[in-house]
Amino acid sequence: MSSSKLTALGTPIPQRRIPRYGFHSHIERLHGRIAMLGFIALVLAEWKLGHGILIWS
Secondary structure (H helix, E strand, O other): OOOOOOOOOEOOOOOOOOOOOHHHOOOHHHHHHHHHHHHHHHHHHHHEEEEOOOOOO
């Protein structure tokens, strides 16, 4: 059995784990970095093609 801290009544204090879903700093940082890479890829593709990705006319 692991050594965990106990309350005054002798019951163990639950330890919080990092959740696997939702808005959290590590996930938001990852999404931000992926968005930056996507933006740079879009700029490079437009530069290589000589025009924008979406051509309306």
